[in-house]
Amino acid sequence: xxxxxxxxxxxxxxDVEPRRLLVHYIREDVGLTGTNVGCDTSSCGACxxxxxxxxxxxxxxxxxxxxxxxxxxxxxxxxxxxxxxxLQRAFQECHGLQCGYCTPGMVMASLSLIKENPxxxxxKVREGLEGNLCRCTGYHNIVKAVLQAADEMGVKA
Amino acid sequence: MTQVAxxxxxxxxxxxxxxxxxxxxAGESKFVADLDVPGALNIFVLRSTAANxxxxxxDTTAAKESKGVVAVYVAADLxxxxxxxxxxxxxxxxxxxxxxxxxxxxxxxxYVGDAVAVVVAEGAEEAADAAALIEVTYxxxxxxxxLEEAAKDTHLVHESLGTNTSYVWELNPxxxxxxxxxxxxxxxxxxxxxxxxxxxxAMEPRGVLAIPSPIxxxxxxxxxxxxxxxxxxxxxxxxxxxxxxxRVIAPSVGGGFGSKLNVYAEELLCLALSRRHRRPVRWVExxxxxGQATIHGRGQVQNIELAADENGKLLGVRVSLIADMxxxxxxxxxxxxxxxxFLYHGVYHVENYGFKAVGVFTNKTPTxxxxxxxxxxxxxxxxxAMDALARKVGVDPAEIRRRNLIQPxxxxxxxxxxxxxxxxxxxxxFKVALDRLxxxxxxxxxxxxxxxxxxxxxxxxxxFFVEMCGLAPSRVLASLNYSAGGWESxxxxxxPTSKVQVVTGTAPHGQGHETSWAMIVADKLGVPLEDIxxxxxxxxxxxxxxxxxxxxSLSVGGTAVHLATERVxxxxxxxxxxxxxxxxxxxEYSSGVFSVKGVPGKVMPLAxxxxxxxxxxxxxxxxxPNLEASVSWDPPNFTFPYxxxxxxxxxxxxxxxxxLLRYLSIDDCGNQINPLIVEGQIHGGIVQGIAQxxxxxxxxxxxxxxxxxxxxxxxxxxxxEMPSFELGQTVTPSPTNPLGVKGIGEAGxxxxxxxxxxxxxxxxxxxxxxxxxxxxxxxxxxxxxQDAVAx
Numbered sequence: 001x002x003x004x005x006x007x008x009x010x011x012x013x014x015d016v017e018p019r020r021l022l023v024h025y026i027r028e029d030v031g032l033t034g035t036n037v038g039c040d041t042s043s044c045g046a047c048x049x050x051x052x053x054x055x056x057x058x059x060x061x062x063x064x065x066x067x068x069x070x071x072x073x074x075x076x077x078x079x080x081x082x083x084x085x086x087l088q089r090a091f092q093e094c095h096g097l098q099c100g101y102c103t104p105g106m107v108m109a110s111l112s113l114i115k116e117n118p119x120x121x122x123x124k125v126r127e128g129l130e131g132n133l134c135r136c137t138g139y140h141n142i143v144k145a146v147l148q149a150a151d152e153m154g155v156k157a
Numbered sequence: 158m159t160q161v162a163x164x165x166x167x168x169x170x171x172x173x174x175x176x177x178x179x180x181x182x183a184g185e186s187k188f189v190a191d192l193d194v195p196g197a198l199n200i201f202v203l204r205s206t207a208a209n210x211x212x213x214x215x216d217t218t219a220a221k222e223s224k225g226v227v228a229v230y231v232a233a234d235l236x237x238x239x240x241x242x243x244x245x246x247x248x249x250x251x252x253x254x255x256x257x258x259x260x261x262x263x264x265x266x267x268y269v270g271d272a273v274a275v276v277v278a279e280g281a282e283e284a285a286d287a288a289a290l291i292e293v294t295y296x297x298x299x300x301x302x303x304l305e306e307a308a309k310d311t312h313l314v315h316e317s318l319g320t321n322t323s324y325v326w327e328l329n330p331x332x333x334x335x336x337x338x339x340x341x342x343x344x345x346x347x348x349x350x351x352x353x354x355x356x357x358x359a360m361e362p363r364g365v366l367a368i369p370s371p372i373x374x375x376x377x378x379x380x381x382x383x384x385x386x387x388x389x390x391x392x393x394x395x396x397x398x399x400x401x402x403x404r405v406i407a408p409s410v411g412g413g414f415g416s417k418l419n420v421y422a423e424e425l426l427c428l429a430l431s432r433r434h435r436r437p438v439r440w441v442e443x444x445x446x447x448g449q450a451t452i453h454g455r456g457q458v459q460n461i462e463l464a465a466d467e468n469g470k471l472l473g474v475r476v477s478l479i480a481d482m483x484x485x486x487x488x489x490x491x492x493x494x495x496x497x498x499f500l501y502h503g504v505y506h507v508e509n510y511g512f513k514a515v516g517v518f519t520n521k522t523p524t525x526x527x528x529x530x531x532x533x534x535x536x537x538x539x540x541x542a543m544d545a546l547a548r549k550v551g552v553d554p555a556e557i558r559r560r561n562l563i564q565p566x567x568x569x570x571x572x573x574x575x576x577x578x579x580x581x582x583x584x585x586x587f588k589v590a591l592d593r594l595x596x597x598x599x600x601x602x603x604x605x606x607x608x609x610x611x612x613x614x615x616x617x618x619x620x621f622f623v624e625m626c627g628l629a630p631s632r633v634l635a636s637l638n639y640s641a642g643g644w645e646s647x648x649x650x651x652x653p654t655s656k657v658q659v660v661t662g663t664a665p666h667g668q669g670h671e672t673s674w675a676m677i678v679a680d681k682l683g684v685p686l687e688d689i690x691x692x693x694x695x696x697x698x699x700x701x702x703x704x705x706x707x708x709x710s711l712s713v714g715g716t717a718v719h720l721a722t723e724r725v726x727x728x729x730x731x732x733x734x735x736x737x738x739x740x741x742x743x744x745e746y747s748s749g750v751f752s753v754k755g756v757p758g759k760v761m762p763l764a765x766x767x768x769x770x771x772x773x774x775x776x777x778x779x780x781x782p783n784l785e786a787s788v789s790w791d792p793p794n795f796t797f798p799y800x801x802x803x804x805x806x807x808x809x810x811x812x813x814x815x816x817l818l819r820y821l822s823i824d825d826c827g828n829q830i831n832p833l834i835v836e837g838q839i840h841g842g843i844v845q846g847i848a849q850x851x852x853x854x855x856x857x858x859x860x861x862x863x864x865x866x867x868x869x870x871x872x873x874x875x876x877x878e879m880p881s882f883e884l885g886q887t888v889t890p891s892p893t894n895p896l897g898v899k900g901i902g903e904a905g906x907x908x909x910x911x912x913x914x915x916x917x918x919x920x921x922x923x924x925x926x927x928x929x930x931x932x933x934x935x936x937x938x939x940x941x942x943q944d945a946v947a948x
Contacts (some may be wrong), residue, residue, distance in 0.1 A: 033191035034184015036411070038360050039444035041869035044359060074184035086181060092178040095837045099667030100181030100190065101360040101411025122881065130877040133868065135360050135412050136667050138840035138905075139876035 003063045007032065008076030016063050022048040022056075026073060034074040034104050038133070045132030048105035049073045055112035057105075059132070074104035077111070087111055087149040098136035098144035107131045110146045118120035120150045168676045168686065172833035176686075177665075186409040189364030189381045191443045197366065197437035198227060200430060201284035202423060203274040203291050204449060205266035208302070208520040208861025209314065210295035212264055219290040220276060225283030227434065229291070231274045240397030240428040243485075244420050246387075246640040247492035249516075253324040256315045260422035260429075264359040266295070267314055267484035268521050269307075269450025269862055272422050279432055281441065300520040300861030304458050304479045307517040314484055314518035321518045323482050324491055328498055328574060329511040338473030338509040338901050342464035346545045351930050352457035352534050354481065354855040355848075356866070357527050358873050359666075362410020363451060367427035367428030367559070369435055376431065377404045380424050383413040384704040385664055387434065387488070389696045391420040396428055407694040410666035414845070415526035416451050417666065418706045419488045423450075448866025453855050454527020456481030457494070461501065461538040465878040469550035469557050473509035474502045476538065480516045483523035490525045491516050492831035495637055496625075496707075499574035502607045503539035504583050504799060505561035510573035520861045526706060528845055532624045533910055540620045540911035541918075541928075548922065553600070554619050554915070555591060562587065562621075569892075578797045579891050579899075581825065586887045587621060590801035590823040593885060599805060607923055612810040616920025618691035620802045620912035626708035626900035627796035627893065642791065645709070646701040647717035649678060649725045650785035653771035655764030657682065657689040658719075662702020664694045664713035668902065669834045670710060674718050676830055677896070681722040682763060683749040701789060708798070710899030711830065716894040717790040724786035729766045732784075735777040736769060737761055764796060794900040796891045802823035802843070802908035804916040810924075813939030815851060815917055821883040822908065827891040827899035835901050840882055842905020848874050849906075850913035856937045872932075890930075921945070 003020075004013035007030060014029040022132040026032050028050065035058060038046030047058045050072040077085040087107055090096070106129065113128040114120065120128075125146045126139070134142060180186045217229040242257040262271045274291055278284035299312040306313070307321045314321055329335065335709065338346060376398060382388050385405040393400040410417065423440045431438040457480050464473040480494045494514040502510055513764065547557035562583040563570050570578040591597075603615045628634075629643030634839040647662040659678055663670055671691040679686045692698050703713075726746065733751040734741040736758060744751050750768070753759040766784065769775060773782035805819040822839060831834045852872040856864045865871045890897030910931070917933050918926055925945035929937055 001895075023429055027191075030192075031193070032184070033187070036188065036361070037190065038362070038411075039868040041444065041867045044360065044444075046303035074182075078183050084179065088179075091182055092174055095833045096177065097178060097181055098669070098837055098841065099360065099412040100177070100186060101409075104184050107182065114388065116356040126876040126879070129200075130875045133360065133873050133875060135358055135414070135845070135873065136841045137837060138842070138844035138882070139879050140840040140881050141837060143876060143881065 001064065003067055005066050005069050005071055007071045008073060015135035018064060020063040021059055022061040022066050023058035023064050026058060026071070032073050032075050036101055036104055040100065041090060043133065044091050046105040048108045048132065050108055050112060055109050074107060077107065086152045090145040090149035090152070094141045094148060096142040102132060102134040106134060106142060114146065114150045114153055120147060122147065135148055159448040167680065169680045169830055170832065173199045173672060173676055173686070173831055175669045176675065177669055177671050181679055188361055188409045188411055189366055189379050192366050192379060192408070194366065194368060194437045197439045198277050198279065198434060198605060199281040199372060200277045200426065200438060200440045201288040202272045202314040203276065203288045203862050204446065205262065205269055205271040205273050207266055207295045207297050208269050208300035209298040210266050211298065213294040213296050215274060216292040218272065220287040223283065223287035223290055225279040226276060226287045227279065228277040229274060229287065232259065232263040234737060235261060235429060235853045239395060241395050242393045243395060243422065243425065244488060245486040245490060247489045248638055249326050249491045249495060250324045254318050255486050255492060256318060260425045270332055270522055271484065277434065279920065285433060302519060302521065302857050302859060302861050304481050304517060304519065307519050308515060314520055314763055319875060323486065323514050323518055326495060326514065327513045330575065331509065334474050335475060335509040335511045339462070339464045339473055339475065342472050343467040344465040344469065344546065344549050345462060346542055346549055347460070347462045348542045348545050350538055350541060350745065352455040352459060352537065353931055354456040355450055355454040355527055356855050356871050357414045357416035357451065357454055357677065357855050358871065359412035359414055359416050361496040361649065362444055362447050363407055363417065363421065363423065364441045365424050365427045366437060366439045366688060368437040369431045374401045375404065376428060377406060378424065378428055379406050379408060381410050381417055382407045383410065383417040383664055383666055383706055384694055385694050386662060386702040386704050387680045388420055388424065392425060392428055395425055401778045404697045407664050413666045414528040415454060415530060418526050419452055442935060447819065448871065449522055449863055452487055453483065453522050454524060455534065456524045457534055459534065459538045461542045463542050463546050465546055465550065469552060471505050471507040471558055471561050475511045477513045480514055481521065481524055482516050482518050483521045484518060485523050487523045487525045490523055491525055492639065493524065493531045495531065497535035499572065500532055500535040500623065500625060501539050502573060503536060504563055504621050506563045506567065507573055522863065528842070528906045531705065532903065533557050533846065533907045535773040536620065536622045536907050537911045541914060544918065545927065546652045546914050555596060556602060558587065558619065558621055559584065562787060574590040577794060578623065578787035579794060579893050580889045581681035581797065582887065583799065583800055586823055587801050589885060589887060590821065592801055594803045594821050596689040614808045614810060616806045616808060616916040618804040618806065618912040618914065618916025618919055620908045620915060622908040623797050623799040624903065624907050625795040625797055627712035627792055628707035628709040630794060631791050641703065643703060643713065643790040644789050645703055645714040645717045646787065646789040647714065647721040648785065649721040650717065651725060651763060653768050655688065655767050657684060659691045659718060660699045661688060661693045661714055662699055663710040664702065664704045665710070666705065668705065673711065673830045674715060677715055677718050681719065681726060681745060684763065708902040712796045712894050712898050712900050713790060713792050715830065715898065716896055717788050719837050719896055720790055721788040724788060725784060731777060731786060732780065733761045735768050757796065792893060794893045796827065796893050798824065798826045798899040798901060798904050798909060800904060802912040804912040806913065806916040806920055808917060808920040808938060810942055813935035813942065815933060817880055819883065820880060822906055823887060825887045825889050826901040826904065827889060828897040830898065836884055839884055839905045839908060842903060843882060843909040844874060844879055846906040846909030847913055849910045850931055850933060854932050
């Protein structure tokens with residue numbers, strides 16, 4: 001069946017099976033492979049994207065459910081000239097990534113966390129990112145990065 | 158070396174941001190699953206649902222007719238593809254039993270997850286759909302699950318062997334003296350610890366893509382592997398492909414922790430099937446599948462005994478353990494206990510030492526190296542046992558350690574197990590850690606809480622580790638029967654446009670080698686970091702390498718880069734001297750420019766030298782064109798990082814819940830190239846060790862079913878369970894390599910598990926608790942309290 005949605009501002013329409021998951025629509029049908037798959041039980045959060053501004057694990061959403069939605073993936077975060085988003089920059093500056101596999105999902109989950117929760121502190125960040133697993137960083141620097149970006153983005157807002 | 162003064166740009170030791178990050182952060186990096194090759198076939202591997210069973214029949218009829226299916230194969234169909242069985246590179250003893258292991262199980266399955274058939278289809282989903290139509294009839298046999306039961310040989314994993322014991326490996330330099338130490342000791346503690354099985358759970362599942370070249374009979378194998386070089390050699394041998402016809406590429410790899418340090422059935426299947434079908438063949442692991450099909454770590458029952466005199470000073474250490482091999486020996490499965498075998502006396506001086514390991518087969522997923530590999534097990538045993546000794550002698554756990562630490566003047570320290578510890582000041586490191594934690598004050602607070610009758614108990618856990626890393630001196634590997642060397646190679650070339658290309662044999666998968674290796678070169682050559690490119694993980698670009706594991710990359714691979722850079726500079730100096738018509742001794746080199754001492758303006762930048770080397774119009778007699786040098790470096794010794802890790806926990810007596818209040822580490826990994834990366838390695842390592850203490854275990858039922866292969870059931874900790882960490886350092890450069898570095902990739906994991914467990918037992922020791930098995934779940938802790946109180 002035909003499913004259309006806007007991903008990173010671009011309109012896509014693809015013919016897919018009803019069982020197609022959003023993450024596979026994004027990765028395989030559209031070809032945006034920045035969003036990763038880390039598990040098969042919706043536990044790891046590597047596939048987190050924004051759907052109409054809210055973070056979702058794109059492996060728990062059927063592509064048909066995203067019909068007409070606006071999706072933002074990790075590829076849609078930086079400026080068109082490649083300038084990193086303040087959150088991406090904070091991840092680099094705080095060394096909040098190592099292998100980088102969980103990173104796209106972690107960044108997208110953090111982005112919605114920051115936007116939806118003014119006045120973040122360490123505890124709130126840790127609890128807010130509970131659904132996103134990282135095996136490399138021990139989370140220490142991820143938490144630092146999110147707090148740094150929250151500060152910076154707050155100032156900007 | 159000449160006497161020319163050399164000044165680097167001193168980027169060494171700076172927190173340089175990683176060059177790997179922008180692409181990863183933008184989603185532009187390519188992992189294996191991201192590679193889209195037109196015309197690729199996809200495979201699905203059907204896995205055994207029985208732990209130990211004879212295959213009576215496999216009916217593939219319906220699967221073969223399923224949509225999109227190209228072929229379905231069982232073991233017999235593919236026998237002609239294999240030139241040999243899957244490799245085990247570490248026959249630890251001459252009589253080690255290593256049953257043949259092929260990518261598909263033939264007549265008998267030996268663990269849940271053992272591959273029994275492979276579906277080749279156009280699409281991945283079509284392959285999976287078809288696999289669901291395959292009917293396998295099993296005749297189930299009793300499963301061998303428990304380690305100690307396995308050792309009794311009541312039921313066998315491999316009937317033809319007549320035993321479940323793969324090998325017995327002993328290290329006992331002087332058995333009589335060891336016996337005397339124990340019989341003359343005032344105190345003897347005998348402890349039994351369980352190292353539960355762990356699932357490595359790198360965030361990127363494994364993935365493979367094999368592409369046959371349309372001409373020439375070449376193959377390119379993409380794999381999410383830590384070991385592209387080892388994989389190339391082993392795959393060539395196993396498949397009978399000339400090594401010259403095989404190129405292995407590890408693109409971006411999403412973590413490994415040892416789980417991608419292997420040669421797996423799916424890598425060989427994809428290659429074989431791409432050869433058979435002359436089309437690219439691709440496989441991407443599902444997470445729950447990986448729980449069964451990717452190696453597990455740990456899995457030991459350890460018995461450790463300490464003998465001590467009236468002051469609690471160690472007289473002897475004796476260890477006997479059973480190690481779980483799983484159903485087959487993978488690449489280095491049997492060697493893992495040996496990597497710990499030399500370290501069961503830890504940071505403590507002792508004269509008498511004995512170690513024995515028995516490797517046994519079980520009907521479970523094969524084990525192999527998992528972050529730390531043997532050293533976390535050793536550190537856990539000695540550090541837990543030292544606490545037990547402290548209780549027995551009646552002194553503080555810090556005091557029992559102080560009395561036994563190897564002293565600075567004993568370095569280089571000839572260990573009772575035959576190693577030479579390179580350098581260290583253990584008492585200084587220990588003092589820094591205890592002071593920074595406020596150890597005595599916390600002990601006072603603990604006493605006050607206990608006096609007040611609080612049911613929230615405070616515990617302080619000490620873990621002081623030393624590890625051997627920088628794998629490894631090739632001669633030592635030979636003495637341990639390891640089938641390869643431990644050297645590393647590097648090439649540094651300054652191109653005609655003065656850009657610098659660095660080729661390394663290491664295979665980073667999160668460690669930031671591109672950044673750190675560039676720093677090493679920039680420091681030496683005085684060129685901007687941006688002008689340096691680091692190439693790796695492609696055997697066509699980096700033909701020689703021993704890859705990344707065992708905290709070896711910096712101390713062995715980084716040293717090779719350093720030495721190759723020196724060699725380039727030596728050649729550049731000769732060429733510059735020739736061109737400037739002075740002797741080499743008259744030159745000095747700074748910030749990328751050769752200048753003649755005392756003659757202002759008489760200079761030649763490295764860029765100019767590189768161009769002259771390229772044109773070769775005016776080289777000194779006998780000098781070859783091009784500015785390039787290659788080095789293969791074999792380290793003379795291991796390196797020995799060490800450090801004190803301290804955990805403060807609160808245990809709720811009512812619920813058994815453990816809360817980690819503080820965690821502090823003072824690590825000594827020698828000189829640091831990039832402290833940002835060092836700290837990151839420590840953070841991640843600590844959490845992986847804490848996870849073993851508190852959360853993780855691959856749980857099998859009596860029939861050999863793995864109950865928690867998925868991330869929904871296997872408890873990888875999230876940010877919510879972890880605190881932030883307090884890190885510090887001492888710096889004792891290693892004399893083993895010119896960089897003075899030791900290694901940091903595994904330190905946190907090695908140290909943190911006993912720190913946590915010692916803290917929990919410490920919190921409850923006044924109630925009579927002396928041991929809790931891992932993971933220390935609230936239920937286990939609560940039961941330990943009830944048992945202690947009841948007795």
